[in-house]
Amino acid sequence: MPPADTLAGREIVLAGGAGGIGSAVAALLLSQGARLVISYRANRDRAARWQDTATVIQADLSSAEDRARLLHAAPHLFGLVVLAGDPARFSDPARTADAMQLSHTANYLGPILLAREAAARMQAAGTPGAIVLMSTMQANALFPGSTVYAAQKAALQHAALLLAKELRGAPNLRVNVVSPGITAAGMAEASIAAGKYDRFIKEGVIPRFGRAHDVARAVRFLLEPDNYITGQILCVDGGITL
Secondary structure: OOOOOOOOOOEEEEEOOOOHHHHHHHHHHHHOOOEEEEEEOOOHHHHHHHOOOOEEEEOOOOOHHHHHHHHHOOOOEEEEEEOOOOOOOOOOHHHHHHHHHHHHHHHHHHHHHHHHHHHHHHHHHOOOEEEEEEOOHHHOOOOOOOHHHHHHHHHHHHHHHHHHHHOOOOOOEEEEEEEEOOEOOHHHHHHHHOOOOHHHHHOOOOOOOEOHHHHHHHHHHHHOOOOOOOOOEEEEOOOOOO
């Protein structure tokens, strides 16, 4: 494990960091002295819990102005973690095109534009740093019915690896992806409660459902200033995509 104080005083933006997994990431990083900027898109009440310990900003990642305002709030940016996304769920086949457009904007376009813009700022400043993007098990294995959501997350992963390669030679500026499995927080929480994924435990595919802290520790690992890893996808999924 990295020393607990290596993130102390470092500015880290958590885009979409007020949700279930984001809250676990925020709590872990704050406990180690990081200075956080946490953004939310619509749920002001959920984000309000962080207003005394972090800078909280409303931002829609599809907006260039909002992305710039979010990054401007961290003038000494060391790290960016993009947790924002949308499950883009729908039941009416007639809404497939709309759902795919929503997913493209929320799960690929906004996050990757923010990552590229953050990388440009960090590269211009000449300081080391780390970018961590959030994906899903559905981008790493074939789960029927997940086309709308998974395809955009798979594109995000590919774009992240391209960005990591483009940044080679920058002073330890790294880009990685964390890909959670069935985690009892965020988008999967309701599905777990409904028993949708029980069979994976009954059949011995995974030993338990993931916890938000499992993902938070992976993010923390990739943010470590002396980390030697870039251009990788870290699956935190208990082995479900094997």
